[in-house]
Amino acid sequence: MKLQTCFQFSLKELRSNRLLFALCSLLLVSIISTGLFIAYSDESIMKSFYNYTLKFNESGTGLYIYFDMPYEMLSLIDDQPFDQLYFNGDSDYGSHYSFKENSLEDYEFWIVDVNSEAYLRMKEGQKTEGVELTEDNSLNNYIWVSKQTSESIGCEIGDVISKCMPNGRTFEYEVAGIYSDENEHYSDFYISSARFFYDINEAGYTRVAHFTAVLANPEKYNHIKNVLKARHVSAWTDYDEEFDMLALIDVMLKSLFVIVMISAMFVVYNIEKIIFRNRLSFIMRLKMLGATTGNAVSIYLIIMECILCLSFVFSFILSFLFSLYVKRIVEFVIPEIEFVTANIGKYVLAGCVICTAILFLVMHIFKTKVDRQSISQVLQDG
Amino acid sequence: MIVLDNVCRTFRIGEELVKAVDHISLKINDNEFVAVVGRSGSGKSTLMNLIGALDHVDSGSIIVNGTDITKLNNRDLAEYRLKSTGFIFQAFHLEPLYTVYDNVRIALMIADIPPRLQKEKVINVLKKVGLESKNGVKVSKLSGGERQRVAIARAIVNDAPIILADEPCGNLDSLNSGLIMDLLKTLHKYGKTIILVTHNINDAKCADRIIELKDGRVIRDEASDLFSI
Ligand SMILES: Nc1ncnc2c1ncn2[C@@H]1O[C@H](COP(=O)(O)OP(=O)(O)O)[C@@H](O)[C@H]1O
Numbered sequence A: 001m002k003l004q005t006c007f008q009f010s011l012k013e014l015r016s017n018r019l020l021f022a023l024c025s026l027l028l029v030s031i032i033s034t035g036l037f038i039a040y041s042d043e044s045i046m047k048s049f050y051n052y053t054l055k056f057n058e059s060g061t062g063l064y065i066y067f068d069m070p071y072e073m074l075s076l077i078d079d080q081p082f083d084q085l086y087f088n089g090d091s092d093y094g095s096h097y098s099f100k101e102n103s104l105e106d107y108e109f110w111i112v113d114v115n116s117e118a119y120l121r122m123k124e125g126q127k128t129e130g131v132e133l134t135e136d137n138s139l140n141n142y143i144w145v146s147k148q149t150s151e152s153i154g155c156e157i158g159d160v161i162s163k164c165m166p167n168g169r170t171f172e173y174e175v176a177g178i179y180s181d182e183n184e185h186y187s188d189f190y191i192s193s194a195r196f197f198y199d200i201n202e203a204g205y206t207r208v209a210h211f212t213a214v215l216a217n218p219e220k221y222n223h224i225k226n227v228l229k230a231r232h233v234s235a236w237t238d239y240d241e242e243f244d245m246l247a248l249i250d251v252m253l254k255s256l257f258v259i260v261m262i263s264a265m266f267v268v269y270n271i272e273k274i275i276f277r278n279r280l281s282f283i284m285r286l287k288m289l290g291a292t293t294g295n296a297v298s299i300y301l302i303i304m305e306c307i308l309c310l311s312f313v314f315s316f317i318l319s320f321l322f323s324l325y326v327k328r329i330v331e332f333v334i335p336e337i338e339f340v341t342a343n344i345g346k347y348v349l350a351g352c353v354i355c356t357a358i359l360f361l362v363m364h365i366f367k368t369k370v371d372r373q374s375i376s377q378v379l380q381d382g
Numbered sequence B: 001m002i003v004l005d006n007v008c009r010t011f012r013i014g015e016e017l018v019k020a021v022d023h024i025s026l027k028i029n030d031n032e033f034v035a036v037v038g039r040s041g042s043g044k045s046t047l048m049n050l051i052g053a054l055d056h057v058d059s060g061s062i063i064v065n066g067t068d069i070t071k072l073n074n075r076d077l078a079e080y081r082l083k084s085t086g087f088i089f090q091a092f093h094l095e096p097l098y099t100v101y102d103n104v105r106i107a108l109m110i111a112d113i114p115p116r117l118q119k120e121k122v123i124n125v126l127k128k129v130g131l132e133s134k135n136g137v138k139v140s141k142l143s144g145g146e147r148q149r150v151a152i153a154r155a156i157v158n159d160a161p162i163i164l165a166d167e168p169c170g171n172l173d174s175l176n177s178g179l180i181m182d183l184l185k186t187l188h189k190y191g192k193t194i195i196l197v198t199h200n201i202n203d204a205k206c207a208d209r210i211i212e213l214k215d216g217r218v219i220r221d222e223a224s225d226l227f228s229i
């Protein structure tokens, strides 16, 4: 039997069994649109939220993730897909600086690296009396004072500034230079970071640095957070509560989606069973007239495939219309959110492929079954 | 020629094994008109189904024009049913929701006859059975006699050489039975091999030869003019 003939039979069967096939289509549409709606809502809500987390960053380039960890453990996060990573300097470890017994609590101390951009920027337009900070002297116990500060506290080159760590260890720095800064990059003191960290180490502390990582794609945040957590680094963002809530919604919707997917498979399977039960005697009459089982089964394969595709198209439209309400609800709850409509084309495609595979599988099982049955018996039983 | 050699078919009904066809050996020549008679349950239908490849034998062979159909695969069996046999049943086995025309056309569609030839063939065969005026009517609206004539039209439209009729008049009054028997006689005249299962001894007398079955065995096989009850 040619394909064209199969099509003709399919049309005839469709026409003379409208109710049966209408019922099947209804079942398919209801289950598929439920699945697509869940997928639509889930992805839209998540995407909109991720978008929202980017919206309030000054740069708008990504989600800011913060974490503290020992500077030496930087290699721990090497493998993470951060788009940018800023090192925010170290904690000051609660050190107290003093000059001639006077506390320097009100003054600002910068820890600078001789090569760091921050330092090079600061040096622009800076004139220094005495020694400049260089690579060679970066480990010396030198300290630099701004002209203004040196005048207000009365210190000169060669004087000693001492620093007392919380654990009682004391370090002394010699004033190596006095600088005047015409730019805004203004600080009262600066110390070479190499020397600073050397002392921190000497005092028995571990360097803990603040990091800010920028993640262009916030969807990865939850995963990264868990990976870092397993490495004993706790990361946070300004949206952690929302992330937790969203993760909950995500898990809920995804589980629902899985349930719906499994049900959809059952529905496809059972619809085919119903159709075959109903049309078995017709199939056997065709066989009696000389059709092969393959011919007879193809008639229903064509019908089912058409119904399936139409159901997907219809469900796609239906779930899209429903998702407009999700948009309204989300925008009502978070007015400043910018709703991102998910692209569920891939779900439609995957669904079609999976359902078609099931279709073929069931058809094959059924064909084998029919081949084994005797025609006369089915005709006799009606 | 149809040759049955030691054909057996057993059914299991509950615990019991029923030998519906029990070591039957027969020869039926081309263009022979054979009637099969016997009590209900004697295995007549089973025998027909085996010859028409609607059922499979447990043992033995059925050779039709040199081919042992018990050894064919599913595809060749379909081909055999399509090209060699036309079935007529007591229960018609038509598509009630299709029109007369479509019921006959089904057989042509399965045979992949080009659509432009289908119409001519259907109308021709409906003329032969006297139903050309009803071709657009749904089968569910026809009388029993008309339905059986549709079934005959469907059975002969592909020009199969063997017609298997299993009590075709079982549900019909004598007038309609007469019409059907006349049709079968005409088909015989045009060269078909006809195997007819019947309860009616007068119908059986139309055949050249009568075979009587009992408990799945042939108990009598003789020319119809010699046959007496
Ligand atoms: N499909 C079947 N399943 C079980 N038993 C069957 C089946 N077909 C026939 N039989 C049994 O086989 C015997 C012969 O049946 P059948 O050939 O229909 O007889 P007839 O047509 O002469 O009335 C009967 O006893 C019947 O019950």
Ligand SMILES: [Mg+2]
Residues within 6 Å of the ligand: B044, B045, B046
């Ligand atoms: Mg019978």
